[in-house]
Amino acid sequence: MYRSPSYETYSENPILPEGMTAQVPAHGSIARGHMPYAYPNTPEGYEMAGQQLKNPVPLTEENLAEGKELFLKFCSHCHGKNGKGDGTIIKNDKFPAPPAYDSPALKDLPEGKMFHTITYGKNLMGSHASQLEPEQRWKIIHFIQTLQGPKASAESTGTAAAGSDVAPADAAPASAAPAAAPATGK
Template structure:
């Protein structure tokens, strides 16, 4: 019994060892050759695999890019008014959201609106921009603030490319907190 085990182990060892040498010019057997050698197409070249015959394809209709949230309000006065009435924050008002909102506000808003939202930022003091509104003088809601951050309004440009949807809502929360403090 011990001899059979020793012979089996020796044969297995010799078989494994012999597979390391041999004719290297002959490739190994490929089970799925198309996985080893895929057909590459240039970006704007013709491609017979698609209906329109082109390699570059438009995104599927109705698809949303990863990390993007659709915003259904148009960049018009009607869109602003609709957002002002209907749009509500999906985030809970808590310390973490307010803290990040404050951080984003200090980066993007303080230079014009000032630290307290009184419209007295550095650029206003240096007469670079005039007429920046004080938050307490405005009839604003979460929806109107978010809409203005998204598209801009009057002299203020859009900040949609600098802030994610979540950061826009956090900044909106912080602006509402500043407004509440100014109204006291």
Template structure:
């Protein structure tokens, strides 16, 4: 009977301690700034930035996450350099021709045509004019020149760097070179532009 009495007294004491505890806030704050943080407005002025500046610029030479810089510039000299030196880094195990064909159909075929003959739907409807075929003897298409053109654009064609990532661009380059060979165009580099 005494042990039952002691057990009941112990339970009452424990319940009284548990009922007096306030669970709405912690008993201690290990890092007070985590519990009482300052709410900053996005793009608002902050006192820790100098001269009322809204945001800091990234450090010189920093590269955005997921972005791989293309070291050849968008000038005509850069185009010639890419045409002469740039090769497809994808090997035969990573080239996916059906996927390259799908990307080509989505982004390129509307102007260049499904076969690369320069007779896309916009050309046949006369919305744009003068899209040359991939096998045009006046053009010396190489993997580098096609990649450079997709990345920076050329003449009326704009850049597709925002629509296609690096690996997708190389898939499209491989498919363009396949279309060129199917049209009978040589894959050798010519001296003419």
């Protein structure tokens, strides 16, 4: 078009249906960059997430550092800097303490249930879906797993998780020899 007239968002528009510039998105449309979360906010959805969801974000030093930074910004005010349930809000006796991450109630909590809880909230914890993108939630879960102790954290046990770029602190340096190229199946 030679000239595309612009309209204010809530102004009248003689061209569009119902005469308004602001339109409701088409039914079933998904905002760019956002995928729907498949598990409903129900007890059944919580259980399904625990069984089926696995962390797609690789455990790397960078992701762990970002997870820690996000945890300190969004979670530590309730959960405490070390995940002991002793955040500043709790110390002021405003709310009951959440369970510590290394407690029996949470130590073996599947990461899918953690993701579901951050997404929808649980008990007194509200949803953080509007503040944290899914990838950020997974990075926080990596950091929480380090707070849970050796069973939950590959870094703490001295073994790297499958596909992980994080090596234990006492591991020998990698050899300088190049690795063999993987078979392509052709």
